[in-house]
Amino acid sequence: MTTSTSVSSPNEEKTAARRRLLVLGLVLTAQLMVVLDATIVNIALPDISSALDFTPTGLSWVINAYTLVFGGLLLLGARAGDILGRRKVFLGGIALFTVASLAGGFATSAGLLLGARAVQGVGAALAAPSALALLMTMFPDAKERTKAIGYYTAVSIGGSAVGLISGGMLTQWVSWRWVLFVNVPIGLAVIAVALRVLPETARRPGHFDLAGAITSTLGMTGLVYGFVRAASDGWGDSVTVTAFAAGVVLLAAFIAVELRASSPIVPLRLFANRDRATSYVARLLLVAGMMGMFFFLTQFLQDVLHYSAVVTGVAFLPLTVVLFAASQISARVLTGRVPAKTVMAGGLTLSTIGLLWLTQLHATSGYTALLFPLVLFGIGNGLAFVPLTSTALRGVDPADAGAASGLVNVMQQVGGALGLAVLVTVFGSASRSAVSPAGASAVERAQHAFVVGADRGFLIAALFLAATVILVLVAIRPQPKPAASVETSFDGRPDAATAELDADVEELRAATAHA
Structure with missing residues (x-):
């Protein structure tokens, strides 16, 4: 009996360890799909525009259709995992994402592609919260969980670079359609393995705040559509005015719903704390500027400097490297x-x-004119993201921990969509009024108009960030020094790395809590 126990225990532990590794691989793969899908299509935008006859301003919807739905339904997806079971919701989200990717790859019109991108956003909103929750469940040991979270964070940050580079390779070597098709075999593999190794989690009683999720998502979509429409048809256009009006009414309805809901998707009391509310707005503005930079630079590198899709993807690699290093x-x-x-x-x-440096670009600029601004931007973003996140979660009541963490991601997605819409509006106005040099060819005139519009877009993006600096300096209150109870190093001083690692674990654990 003793011998049997000694033999079976190690075998059981090895089996459990292999299962945990498989779950880790599944979660990292799913997170990579979700993260890179926000950037992988950036490199393909010029080819998509030509193939499906997108207007320069309408092209922004290829990005926004995904980010708006993803951000708008993210908290609802977290709640669905709690109520219906995270394994079931994860599988449903990945399946929906995979089918939408297949449909988007076969799209023959702009409308079909945008519809597929929106459905991808629904799938991502269901899968992402449940994936992280399952990861935390499968790694109860603090040391192993910390390592798993480290891998998860690395994939989340590095996914943008993978998306840009792989998007370039697929677009150039096969077709732009493969930036969507590539999700299909990966998604099918994730589903096949998940059915074998993922455990189901206990369901929790609760209610879906469908009214809050729908009014907030449609309200933001109305505002974004209004900005994009204004870029092409002007501010006096009846559809533009109607879109803005509908957006405002729906967002007002969202606030009314949240004030009355028994289980609101966004507890408005979270915004009562000045530091937390400021960090949410700061994150929104920061990502707004970043998404505009990606959108314009991708087209500048390919349409003006005539870089191939692969080279364009690699051109963004220094940004991701320094962003990751600065965040660490x-x-x-x-x-x-x-x-x-x-x-x-x-x-x-x-x-x-x-x-601001990027506003000096012109049609004859070389890569060095982009490299140093990109590096500077990456360092700045990397430094700012960590304290912005910790400020957003500091002092949150445990009952609101999930919603507070989810709002960080929501602000990121919505900020990108809304910011890009504003910058596209500025771009459209500036490019239409650009005066080309005398004797310029049609191609030179188009390039000049694009550069003028992009430079103006970079300027407004810089103003977003300048306003964020002022907001942080004025509204964020100085924090007291860390408590003396923090773990100390051998010389008796607080171990900041240990404290931050513990904070990372708590923040990510909070993201899986009841929203």
């Missing part, structure tokens, strides 16, 4: 040693300078 420095070195307010303001200032 912010989390492991600066946290606990430098006030969060100082790190936020300093990082946002660097990002602002980088965007």
Whole structure:
């Protein structure tokens, strides 16, 4: 009996360890799909525009149709995992995402592609929260969970670079359609393995705040559509005015719904804390500027500098490398040693300078004119993201932890969509009024108009970030020094790296809590 126990226990532990590794691989793969799908199509935008006859302003919807729905339904997806079971919701989300990717790859018109992108957003909103929750469930040991979270964070940050590079390769070597088709075999593999290894989680009683999710998503869509429509048809256009009016009415209805709902998707009391509300707005503005930069630079590199799709993807690699490095420095070195307010303001200032630098681009600019602004922007964003996140979650009541964490991601998605819509409007107005040099050919006139519009877009994006710097300096209150109870190093000083690692675990655990 003793011998049998000694043999079976290690075997059972090995089986459990293999299962945990499979779950980790599944979650990382699913997260990579969700993250890179926000950037992989960027490289394909010029080819998509030509194939499906998108207008320059309408092209922004290829990005916004995904991010708006993803952000708008993210908290509802988290709640669905709690109520229906996370395994079931995860599988449903991945299946929906996979089918929508297949449909988008076969799209023969702009409308069909945008519809498929919106459905992809629904699938991502269902899969992403449940994936993280399942990861936390499968790694109960703190040390193993910390390692798993480290991999998850690396994939979340590096996914944008993977999307840009793989998007370039697929677009150039096969077709733009494969930036969508590539999700199909990956999604099918994830589903096949998930059916074998993923455990089901207990269901929790609760209610779906469908009215809140629908009014908020449609309200933001109305505002975004109004901006994009204004870029092509003017501010006096009846459809533009109607879109803005509908957006405002729906967002007002959303607030009314949340005030009355028994289980609101967004507890409005979260915005009562000045620091937290400021961090949400700051994140929205920061991502608004970043999405505009990706959108315009991708087209600038291919349409003006005539880079191939592959080279265009690689051109963004330095940005991702320095962003990741700066975020690690912010989390492991600066946290606990430098006030969060100082790190936020300093990082946002660097990002602002980088965007202002990009306003000097012209049709004959080389890559070096982009490289240094990109590096500066990446360093600034990397430094600012960590303290922005910790400020958004600091002091949150445990009952609101899930909603507070979810709002961080919602602000990121909505900020990207709304910011891009505003910048596209500015771009459209500036490019139409651009005066081409005398004797310029048709191609030169088109390039000149694009550069003028893009430069103006970069300027407004820089103003977004400049406003964020002022907001942080004025509204964020100085935080007291870390408590003495923080774990200490051998020389008795607080171990900031340990404290930040624990904070990361708590923040990610909160993201899986009841929304």
